[in-house]
Amino acid sequence: MRSYLVTVLLCMIAVFALPARSQTSATELVIRAHWDDGTTIQGTVTLSKLNTSGPDTVIVTETLTNGSASVSEAMGASTMYNVTLLTATNTQLVKFPITAAMINPNNLQRAESDLVFRKADNSLKSAQIKVSMDF
Numbered sequence: 001m002r003s004y005l006v007t008v009l010l011c012m013i014a015v016f017a018l019p020a021r022s023q024t025s026a027t028e029l030v031i032r033a034h035w036d037d038g039t040t041i042q043g044t045v046t047l048s049k050l051n052t053s054g055p056d057t058v059i060v061t062e063t064l065t066n067g068s069a070s071v072s073e074a075m076g077a078s079t080m081y082n083v084t085l086l087t088a089t090n091t092q093l094v095k096f097p098i099t100a101a102m103i104n105p106n107n108l109q110r111a112e113s114d115l116v117f118r119k120a121d122n123s124l125k126s127a128q129i130k131v132s133m134d135f
Contacts, residue, residue, distance in 0.1 A: 026072040027105065030112040033067050033085055033093070035119040040067025043087040047071060050080040050097070075105035085115070093117055094124055107133045 033041040043064050048056035059081075062069035075081075077100060084095045094115065100108055110132040116125045 025106065026074045027100075027108045028070060028072050028110040029083075030070040030110065031064075031068065031083065031085065032112070032114045033064060034116050036116055036125050037119055039119075040064070041085075041087060041093070041117065042067075043085065043093075045069045046082075046084045046086070047073065048082045048084070049076075050082060056082055075100040075108060077101065077105050083113070087122075091122060093122055103133070107135055109134050 029047065031045050033043075033045075035041060041064060044061050045064060046058055046061040048058045050056055059073060060071050062071055079099065080101075081098045082095055083098060085093045087093060094117075098111070108131065110130075112130040112132075114128040114130075116127075117123065118125050
């Protein structure tokens with residue numbers, strides 16, 4: 001019985017201790033933004049890396065096309081990022097942090113944010129986040 005438990009324990013350690021396989025070198029980051037009346041938001045979205053001192057480092061700024069933008073980016077394992085969404089008149093609608101600190105970022109294939117804003121006051125009405133991973 002004791003050898004059986006030791007064997008089971010060793011098998012569990014082997015299965016759960018193995019690092020996840022490296023699948024991709026970049027993650028597809030997608031943002032979709034609409035007003036609550038269904039019309040798409042025109043503007044830009046910026047992905048920036050947070051710095052411990054000084055301003056964020058802008059990695060990429062993309063124009064929203066039909067309310068959507070995407071970019072492929074290699075995510076750092078312990079790096080914090082900010083996503084900032086601006087309207088065409090440079091009104092900031094939202095700024096939120098993202099990170100891959102709790103996972104192997106090489107396994108993160110896609111992260112998608114679908115945001116709906118109230119047209120009356122530019123406030124966030126709803127947000128849906130979807131993440132796709134491959135191990």
